[in-house]
Amino acid sequence: MSGWIFLSGMMGSGKSTVGRLLAEWNGTALIDLDVRIAARANKSIPRIFADEGEAVFRRLEAEEAGRVIAHDKPTVVALGGGTVMNADTRRLLLEAGVLVTLDAPAGELAARLEGKGDRPLLMRGEAASILEGLLAERAEAYAECHGRVETAGRSVGEIAEEVAAIARANPIVVPLGKRTYRVDVAAGARARLPEHVSGAVLLVTDTNVDRAWGTEIATLLGDPFTAVLVPGEEHKTIRSVETIWDVALSAGLDRRATLVALGGGVVGDLAGFAASTLLRGVRCVQVPTSLLAMVDASVGGKTGFDRSQGKNLIGTFHQPTHVICDIDVLSTLPDAELRSGLAEVVKSAWLDGEGAVASLERDAEALLARDRSALERAVRASVRLKARIVASDERESGARMTLNLGHTLGHAIEAARGYSGIRHGEAVAVGMMKAFAVARGLGGRDADVNGARMKVLLERLGLPIDAAIDERTLAFVGADKKRASGKITFVVPGAPGHTELVPVGLEQIREFVIGGPRPLE
């Protein structure tokens, strides 16, 4: 454990006691945030509450948390019970290290706190019912963490060990209140899949993935129901959804069931859609097996399928309850599919900024050679970015639209070819280069320099950088979901980290990517 561990939870949950033991294992000293605040204010916490009120205390708490992260060496921090109620502080903690919530029922907490007169919030009435109320009030904030550990009836050592295990796994969190979920990124992570399912399990996969991993995963899950789909984008249809629905309904699944999506983005989108509609919604755990699904499709809750009129035109938002990106399963992924996934890695890095693009440029050959640490780095960086964007704009009304970089034309290219003959990532690579053509047409600063840099990177990764765009393809651009009042919300790339959303007319797109006005009929 080398980074920050932040312990959150209600007063009496054991943050300081567990924290001291963890810090001792770490060879560091525990930081108790309340102690720091009291020292800086030069008065006790009850005194701050009495003199200045809770609002001032919360402000001091947020400031102190920021100061600790900025100036101290990483160690274990026991937070105040209400520290994570400040959304900005919570996001800061989630980004800086591993945030773990220690849980206990209100009655148990009240018993632990009996006779301790130093808790201002408990002086207002009967302890158990106040705690009950606070737990309800803080439920969303306490849920946004890397892991929760039950403390009732357990030794300090057991609790500390579980916190340490969460810190070692170093998961990424998609913070969405009570729907928060973790993305585990590690070689061998699939072994822990059974901990994340409940009720009857339906394993959804395709024949390719089934051949490579089906038996092992089915054994891990203890003989689940299975729906094995025909692979390929051209089968991302309502027919495949029906196959999943029918297996689920024939098996008599109820609303406590879990669907496990084991496969690439096609399986993930189809299983996610089926999970969102079956019995008005059941749990879905994503176990992506392609690089593309790890870095993009499995995270964020977009589900759906294609129609002849366009790609992903029918769909829902349905967040998974857990995501497992096991780098080992990429060992059976064909080279062309690996490269296709790298297109989305390039996209994420470009949205992220200069550091991410430079790191990818350094790793390009290692990624093609399937170096496991390079792959883990790429998956982690992309998932972290996506988690951040999804947390700020779950329903894609703003920031999340930037994730469509290269997709407006990419989707049109796929649809125009009947969803065969070009992989999603390949179409996105071409789409990104065409997006630079649009940037250039709109007079974007340094569009040529930035476009040339991306072109070199895509070529090094073995990705296509051009494809013919004809009128038929453009017609699919017009059918895209991202249109509003006749204009397409186009993701216009610039330098890394500088991407803009610009309403662009179809005529302009035609002019910039094909050249010239619409031909006479």
Ligand SMILES: NC(=O)c1ccc[n+]([C@@H]2O[C@H](COP(=O)([O-])OP(=O)(O)OC[C@H]3O[C@@H](n4cnc5c(N)ncnc54)[C@H](O)[C@@H]3O)[C@@H](O)[C@H]2O)c1
């Ligand atoms: N929901 C989202 O937010 C989102 C984001 C990006 C892309 N997508 C969707 O993802 C899809 C593309 O995903 P994809 O590129 O993974 O395509 P895919 O699911 O078709 O998988 C590509 C191929 O690789 C095979 N495969 C996957 N993992 C394997 C493994 N470990 N070993 C052997 N073979 C394996 C599959 O059987 C398939 O033939 C598109 O439909 C796209 O729209 C969704």
